[in-house]
Ligand SMILES: *[C@@H]1O[C@H](CO)[C@@H](O)[C@H](O)[C@H]1NC(C)=O
Ligand SMILES: *[C@@H]1O[C@H](CO)[C@@H](O)[C@H](O)[C@H]1NC(C)=O
Ligand SMILES: *[C@@H]1O[C@H](CO)[C@@H](O)[C@H](O)[C@H]1NC(C)=O
Ligand SMILES: *[C@@H]1O[C@H](CO)[C@@H](O)[C@H](O)[C@H]1NC(C)=O
Ligand SMILES: *[C@@H]1O[C@H](CO)[C@@H](O)[C@H](O)[C@H]1NC(C)=O
């Protein structure tokens with residue numbers, strides 16, 4: 087097949103993907119993306135995208151048969167419930183973002199819609215299950231678990247009927263029922279079918295206020311939930327700052343002279359080198375643990391030495407790499423180091439500084455070249471593991487094909503357990519790259535040949551990832567492209583994002599490939615959910631670089647609430663991505679204009695004809711404890727504020743009368759508002775979307 091035809095085919099497949107609302111994110115209960123099987127399953131009624139392979143389908147069939155349900159109506163309901171594991175939305179049905187369940191959430195409400203176009207009743211599936219099955223005996227009932235069980239109800243294995251275990255329909259549906267809330271769907275007996283809703287008019291624009299002049303790479307909200315945040319720069323200093331309320335006219339207060347932690351002596355700073363990541367342990371308030379990710383220089387720093395990513399395991403000979411901008415292979419390293427606030431204050435939350443003494447070196451790896459090494463670190467909000475974003479290590483087109491090589495940590499998202507630190511002997515025996523252990527559900531734990539740190543692969547240079555604060559299973563990364571396309575990916579366990587076989591949705595041919603090729607047939611790449619062509623930001627192909635942001639979950643600007651924000655570093659352009667249907671993983675995105683509020687604490691009226699982009703370089707985004715979003719640029723720190731402050735219209739904004747300063751609001755109020763508004767929005771969507779099966 088000629089490359090043009092193949093190209094057309096890829097486009098056609100993409101088009102199909104966008105037309106089929108049930109194809110995209112969707113996530114399985116094990117955090118993997120559903121896969122597309124080329125034939126229907128024998129037992130469960132799923133074809134196309136599904137979470138079950140034929141072996142899992144067979145297991146479900148055996149489980150169903152072992153239940154020996156005599157009544158055919160009840161049997162058919164139970165079959166659909168068991169098969170919900172195969173639904174491409176099973177992660178939502180089994181609520182993996184909350185407390186994962188044995189049984190999917192059974193739709194228990196008879197929603198009578200108040201929207202005129204869908205005056206329709208949705209079956210109360212939970213009561214249907216109760217009424218059909220209450221007296222029917224079954225082995226290995228999945229309904230023996232749960233609270234509010236009948237006193238003396240049997241625990242397992244015995245033949246039981248629902249009434250053996252549950253007092254009433256109410257008790258039963260309190261335990262297993264639910265509606266489509268929390269941004270999740272419920273199960274109504276049929277495969278989840280999300281229906282698109284009318285796209286709301288795109289927001290007018292983003293209103294910014296300039297909060298500080300400093301140039302930072304990381305902003306991390308204080309783990310204590312207060313109005314404070316940490317800011318770090320690329321040179322290696324971290325400051326603790328207080329964030330003033332919106333409308334107060336105050337700027338971010340940092341004492342430049344007394345940083346929270348100063349690692350500039352350890353950090354090697356250059357264009358793509360420096361302190362690139364900062365994370366606080368999920369239990370920081372108890373244990374005071376802090377983690378920094380940075381680059382160091384082996385030639386000047388004796389503590390900076392680890393195994394080289396270019397080694398014989400991956401057919402890479404460092405002596406053949408040559409020097410890159412004068413640097414020798416593995417002169418520069420990527421490290422993650424641990425620090426502590428212990429001893430600097432009575433409580434970690436009141437610490438104003440951290441001890442500069444490194445507690446532990448978590449990770450060290452020598453880099454083949456000087457670019458594309460990600461560097462961000464984030465703790466997973468659900469699992470508490472440390473995710474480390476690592477690029478392909480540089481070189482045009484990933485010459486050594488590291489990103490597709492599962493024996494290399496380059497071009498990967500890595501996942502570490504930093505709570506169980508093995509002994510030095512074990513670190514050596516296990517062939518680890520530092521002082522951490524491997525979570526036992528990492529995808530390659532069982533395979534001795536492969537790198538057990540890998541969570542996802544096929545990335546070029548993940549530059550800024552985030553977990554959606556409302557839906558932690560949405561782990562979004564922007565991945566910087568090579569020649570054509572900047573992409574945003576939804577990261578799933580063992581997901582392969584295609585580089586260097588694909589650049590975004592396009593096939594990519596590496597200009598040189600001294601070792602290793604991956605055939606297109608050997609991988610099933612997960613294509614980006616958002617992105618842009620280089621031609622959109624720059625007529626000279628080349629200089630574009632994506633900066634990933636956040637799902638905007640603040641109600642400060644209700645018109646961008648729920649949208650994913652991302653930017654181009656050089657062009658200073660910003661996009662918002664809108665997911666439709668909600669929870670589908672199917673996004674459309676628009677470039678959005680922005681301007682600065684006249685009453686910005688620091689003046690930042692952008693010059694209309696300035697040759698420089700308005701914000702200069704957008705390095706990163708940040709999110710505070712109110713879910714307000716910030717832009718970290720080399721011209722300073724900007725906060726997204728109410729659209730009316732820039733005279734943007736947003737119908738959903740409640741404009742307060744000028745001069746009436748609203749009283750300070752607690753985090754609870756803000757969350758409550760966010761919840762109320764998003765629930766109203768979600769319930770309208772759900773009326774349209776869910777369960778018309
Ligand atoms: C597709 O189905 C055919 C037979 O129907 C089978 O031989 C082939 O291995 C399947 N391919 C994949 C990728 O599952
Ligand atoms: C399954 O149920 C039928 C009656 O409904 C019964 O005759 C049969 O023995 C049961 N099988 C097992 C393995 O219990
Ligand atoms: C279920 O069994 C109870 C008593 O065991 C009986 O009163 C009731 O009518 C039965 N219901 C159905 C729907 O068979
Ligand atoms: C069920 O298990 C719980 C604890 O697992 C136990 O306390 C209870 O006695 C058991 N009930 C029966 C009926 O076996
Ligand atoms: C559905 O289930 C949820 C969660 O158990 C409960 O709060 C709600 O009241 C139930 N609704 C109906 C109509 O039963």
Ligand SMILES: *[C@@H]1O[C@H](CO)[C@@H](O)[C@H](O)[C@H]1NC(C)=O
Pocket residue numbers: 181184264265268
């Ligand atoms: C909804 O979310 C809240 C926490 O935000 C959680 O406590 C609750 O169990 C969730 N409900 C369902 C049905 O998952």
Ligand SMILES: *[C@@H]1O[C@H](CO)[C@@H](O)[C@H](O)[C@H]1NC(C)=O
Pocket residue numbers: 279280281778
């Ligand atoms: C999904 O729902 C839409 C509208 O409710 C319907 O037209 C479509 O056939 C459904 N798709 C499936 C696969 O059930």
Ligand SMILES: *[C@@H]1O[C@H](CO)[C@@H](O)[C@H](O)[C@H]1NC(C)=O
Pocket residue numbers: 298299337688
């Ligand atoms: C930021 O820079 C501007 C322009 O140089 C200056 O007027 C302002 O005082 C500075 N603000 C802060 C908080 O440093």
Ligand SMILES: *[C@@H]1O[C@H](CO)[C@@H](O)[C@H](O)[C@H]1NC(C)=O
Pocket residue numbers: 372373374426428445
């Ligand atoms: C810091 O203090 C906490 C609480 O006492 C303790 O659990 C932790 O191990 C200490 N960490 C270090 C590095 O001393």
Ligand SMILES: *[C@@H]1O[C@H](CO)[C@@H](O)[C@H](O)[C@H]1NC(C)=O
Pocket residue numbers: 392445446447448449450518519520521
């Ligand atoms: C493991 O920790 C020890 C003590 O901090 C350190 O000397 C060593 O370099 C670390 N190993 C790696 C690979 O970072």
Ligand SMILES: *[C@@H]1O[C@H](CO)[C@@H](O)[C@H](O)[C@H]1NC(C)=O
Pocket residue numbers: 599600601602603
């Ligand atoms: C990889 O594939 C390209 C073309 O597809 C070819 O030119 C190159 O020689 C291959 N490299 C190796 C090491 O096989």
Ligand SMILES: CC(=O)N[C@H]1CO[C@H](CO)[C@@H](O)[C@@H]1O
Pocket residue numbers: 240241243244
């Ligand atoms: C057939 C069977 O498994 N019977 C068991 C039912 O459960 C009780 C205790 O809950 C056991 O004693 C029985 O052996």
